[in-house]
Amino acid sequence: MFNLILRRIGIxxxxxxxxxxxxxxxxxxxxxxxFDEEKAVSAEVLAKLNEQYNLDQPLYVQYFDYISGVLxxxxxPSFRFPTRxxxxxxxxxxxxxxxxxxxSILFALCxxxxxxxxxxxxxxxxxxxxxxxxxxxxxxxxxxxxGPILILVFGIWLEWVPVRGWGYMPGDKILPTLTLGxxxxxxxxxxxxxxxxxxxxxxxxxxxxxxxxxxTRVVVVHALRGGLTPVIAFLGPAMAGLLAGSFVVExxxxxxxxGRFYVEAAFNRDYTMILGSSIFFSILIVSFNLISDLxxxxxxxxxxx
Amino acid sequence: xNNTLWKDAFDRLISNKLSLFSSIYLLFIIILALIxxxxxxxxxxxxxxxLGPSAPSALHxxxxxxxxxxxxxxxxxxxRVSLMVGFLATIVALTIGVIWGxxxxxxxxxVDTIMMRIVDVLYGIPFIIxxxxxxxxxxxxxxxxxxxxxxxEWLTMARIVRSQVMSLSKQEFILAAEAMGxxxxxxxxxxxxxxxxxxxxxxxxxxxxxxxxxxxxxxFLGLGVQAPLSSWGLLIRDGAASMEEYWxxxxxxSLAFSLTLxxxxxxxxxxxxxxxxxxxxx
Numbered sequence: 001m002f003n004l005i006l007r008r009i010g011i012x013x014x015x016x017x018x019x020x021x022x023x024x025x026x027x028x029x030x031x032x033x034x035f036d037e038e039k040a041v042s043a044e045v046l047a048k049l050n051e052q053y054n055l056d057q058p059l060y061v062q063y064f065d066y067i068s069g070v071l072x073x074x075x076x077p078s079f080r081f082p083t084r085x086x087x088x089x090x091x092x093x094x095x096x097x098x099x100x101x102x103x104s105i106l107f108a109l110c111x112x113x114x115x116x117x118x119x120x121x122x123x124x125x126x127x128x129x130x131x132x133x134x135x136x137x138x139x140x141x142x143x144x145x146x147g148p149i150l151i152l153v154f155g156i157w158l159e160w161v162p163v164r165g166w167g168y169m170p171g172d173k174i175l176p177t178l179t180l181g182x183x184x185x186x187x188x189x190x191x192x193x194x195x196x197x198x199x200x201x202x203x204x205x206x207x208x209x210x211x212x213x214x215x216t217r218v219v220v221v222h223a224l225r226g227g228l229t230p231v232i233a234f235l236g237p238a239m240a241g242l243l244a245g246s247f248v249v250e251x252x253x254x255x256x257x258x259g260r261f262y263v264e265a266a267f268n269r270d271y272t273m274i275l276g277s278s279i280f281f282s283i284l285i286v287s288f289n290l291i292s293d294l295x296x297x298x299x300x301x302x303x304x305x
Numbered sequence: 306x307n308n309t310l311w312k313d314a315f316d317r318l319i320s321n322k323l324s325l326f327s328s329i330y331l332l333f334i335i336i337l338a339l340i341x342x343x344x345x346x347x348x349x350x351x352x353x354x355x356l357g358p359s360a361p362s363a364l365h366x367x368x369x370x371x372x373x374x375x376x377x378x379x380x381x382x383x384x385r386v387s388l389m390v391g392f393l394a395t396i397v398a399l400t401i402g403v404i405w406g407x408x409x410x411x412x413x414x415x416v417d418t419i420m421m422r423i424v425d426v427l428y429g430i431p432f433i434i435x436x437x438x439x440x441x442x443x444x445x446x447x448x449x450x451x452x453x454x455x456x457x458e459w460l461t462m463a464r465i466v467r468s469q470v471m472s473l474s475k476q477e478f479i480l481a482a483e484a485m486g487x488x489x490x491x492x493x494x495x496x497x498x499x500x501x502x503x504x505x506x507x508x509x510x511x512x513x514x515x516x517x518x519x520x521x522x523x524x525f526l527g528l529g530v531q532a533p534l535s536s537w538g539l540l541i542r543d544g545a546a547s548m549e550e551y552w553x554x555x556x557x558x559s560l561a562f563s564l565t566l567x568x569x570x571x572x573x574x575x576x577x578x579x580x581x582x583x584x585x586x587x
Contacts, residue, residue, distance in 0.1 A: 011422075015429035022430075026438055140566045142518050144525040144538065145559040148545035156549055244433040247526060252545070263526050266441045274441060278434045285431045 004297055012286050019282040020070065024063055027275045066275075075276030080268050086276030093258035096166055100249065100257060101242045103173065104181035105235070111181075112188025113231065117219065119189070120196030120227070131189060138186030143245055147179040147252040166255040180249045184238050188231055196227035229296055236292030240285040317579035324575025327568030334565055338384040347375040349382040350533035358551045368553045370543060379535040380558055386536040387562070390451045391517040395509050397455025398516075402462025403505060407493055409463070410470030421467065424460050432457040436519065440528045450529065454516050465508055469501040503580040510573035514566045521562065537562040 057065070069076060075086035115131035122128055154175065155163030162172040199205065200223055208218045246259030254260075258277065265273035319325050346366075353373030361368040367376040409420040439453045473479060474497065482492050521538030523529030525545075530536040532543075537558050544555030 011425050011429060014426050018426060019430050022435070023438065026435075026442055029442070136570070137567075140514075140570055141563050142521065142566070144521055144541055144545075145563060148541070148548055148555055149559065151545075152548050152552065152555065240431050240433075244431070244522075247433075248522060251526060262437075263528075266437055266526075266528055269441060274438065278438060281434055282431050286429050289429060 001297065005294060008290050008293055012290050015286050016283060019286075020067060020279055021063075023275055023278045023282075024066060027271050028059060028062075070279060075280060076272045078265075078270055078273045080265075080270040080273065086273055086280075089261050089273065090258065090277065090280055093256065093261045096255060097243070097246050097250070097257035097259055100166070100173075100176055100180060100246060100255065101239065103177040104242060104245075105184065105238065107177055107181035108184035108188050108238075109231070111185040113192050113228070115185075115189040116192025116194075116231075117196055117224075117227075119193040120200060121219070123197060128193075132193065135186035135189040138182045139190075141182075143179050143183070143248050144252075146182060147175070147249060150175050150179055151252070164254045166253070166257070172253075176249050176253045176255060179252070180242060180245050183245075184242070187234060187238070191230040191234055192227060195230040196223060199223045199226040202226075225299060229299055232292060232299060233296040234292075235295075236289035239288035239292075243281055243285060314576075314579040318572075318575050321575045321578065323571045324579075327571040327575070330564060331568045331572065334384060334561075335388065337381060338388050341381040341385055345378045345381050347378040349374070349378050349535060351375070358547070358554070360551075361553055367557045368551070370554055371547055371551070376540075376554065376557060379540060380537070380561055383535040383537045383540050383558070384561070384565075386447070386530055386534065387517050387520060387538070387565075390447070390454070390520045390536075391513040394451040394455035394458065394516045395512045397452060398458040398462055398512060399505065399509050400459075401456065402459035403466050403498065403501070405459065406463040406466025407470050407497055407501070410467035411474060411489070411493060411497060413471075417467075421464075424463055427457075428460050433519070433522075436523065437526075437528060440523060447530065450520065450523070451516070454519055458512055458516060462505065462508055462512075465504050466501050469504055470497050473497060473500055507573055507577045507580060510569060510576055514569040514573075517562075517569075518566065537565075 066076065073087060075090065078084045078086055078089065112135075115135065119128040119132055151163045154160045160171075161174050162169045163175065165172045166176065167173065205218060205223055208222045209215075213222075243259065246257060247263050248259075249255070250257045250260035251263055258281075261273070262277045262281070264270075265277065318328070351374060353369065356369055356373040358371045358373070359365060359369045365375050365377065367380065369375055370379070405420065405424070409417045412420075435457065436450075436453055439449065479492060479496055482496055487495070517537075520529055520536060521541065524536050524538030525542045527542070530539050532539065540558035541555065541562065544551075544558055548555040
């Protein structure tokens with residue numbers, strides 16, 4: 001187990017360094033400086049600005065300055081809003097995005113695991129086919145379609161729920177959660193079904209049944225532990241997908257989260273904001289991958305080779 | 306190559322109704338996209354501002370958008386962009402992945418370790434962020450878009466090919482070829498690549514919808530294809546913006562796009578079952 005942790009961290013560190021270096025170089029190789037558009041700036045002011053943002057230093061000095069800043073949680077100022085820093089925007093946006101991701105993953109786990117277990121217990125019956133074909137639809141309909149259609153049907157035509165915002169009105173968190181969570185619910189269902197089918201055929205399950213344990217106990221206590229391993233291993237990559245999905249969902253529903261800030265920064269060409277949040281996103285995603293790998297290994301001894 | 310294997314696989318694919326219908330639909334969409342410039346009812350950028358947004362009618366089958374542009378025409382031109390990005394990026398990913406995986410699997414030892422460690426590291430990088438970054442920094446260039454997407458989607462392909470090559474290269478016919486003095490390059494091109502082609506085709510079929518989705522994602526966010534050009538992602542974005550009054554602007558592009566994603570996924574699944582009967586039913 002200890003070796004596994006070391007090996008995973010051994011991969012995570014070069015990943016992060018690659019990300020930081022690539023992002024940094026890409027942003028700095030962008031054609032034209034960040035102040036190009038403000039034409040009326042005099043040479044003197046430009047020099048001042050460059051000094052303020054450290055742009056007068058050689059690139060490698062800026063690079064090491066930046067890395068040492070990131071290590072203490074300072075992702076630099078925003079070019080567009082000089083009074084705000086990237087760290088500040090992250091601290092405003094992160095809790096919102098995190099809440100959205102959490103609700104979505106909870107929704108995905110509840111619906112997905114339930115559907116998957118039912119399918120695995122009654123394979124090749126209607127109880128299996130109907131949820132699994134629904135899951136296929138859920139995977140194939142992307143959030144850019146699901147979001148607007150949910151808004152159109154439940155928000156505009158039926159007027160059941162508000163269609164914009166996050167925490168402004170009761171019920172406005174429902175549609176974003178559904179939009180972001182549905183595809184993951186579908187993946188969870190398929191993974192659970194596959195994992196459970198494999199486990200349910202094994203000898204220790206037959207033993208448990210032969211001992212006369214109730215079906216509920218066999219499924220919940222014995223089979224789920226092994227059957228859920230694929231789902232848990234999937235949670236890390238799912239987190240990456242959820243964050244990317246938050247770009248779309250937060251834009252559609254006007255949610256003031258990290259994803260929308262990121263898209264706005266990309267739109268405004270706010271280079272330092274993009275640099276900072278790209279690196280921050282990468283750290284988050286790499287950490288979640290690491291954690292889900294380790295949890296999966298802790299649950300399933302076979303993965304600890 | 307073994308002809309009966311491919312004929313068997315084809316028969317199995319056709320006998321699966323879902324993948325049969327999916328194949329027909331996809332073929333229809335592809336042919337339509339190819340002949341669009343000759344049959345499109347209007348010009349994709351032509352605006353009829355006097356008409357404005359109009360509901361589906363005999364003149365405009367799918368209606369017109371807020372600028373009076375014919376939606377059917379824009380969907381047909383959009384399909385060209387979406388499909389082109391999907392297929393070209395997949396070809397880029399396929400080429401890099403197959404070569405990388407074959408070399409790593411065949412070379413083995415240190416070379417293999419280093420090459421796969423590079424894949425491991427790249428795998429951990431959240432590429433959606435890099436693609437967005439590329440779009441922001443180098444402008445919204447379509448060629449660059451699919452090159453970038455293709456260049457980041459080859460990793461899984463490389464892994465699949467490598468494991469396939471490793472199990473193949475231990476088999477006797479490779480040993481026989483080596484004993485007969487076939488060069489390494491010869492073995493790779495004549496024996497290894499043809500034998501890994503099954504799983505590669507399956508994965509490639511499933512990569513196309515992923516890439517089309519990524520393009521739609523970017524265009525939806527306003528970071529991909531720009532008007533007056535059109536792509537399905539862009540049309541869905543425009544449709545979502547005005548769906549309150551003009552639902553058809555959202556519904557038709559969404560339908561076309563979802564159906565295409567569906568059929569590609571079903572064909573991929575069908576191909577997997579057809580090419581490897583052992584995994585069917587999973």
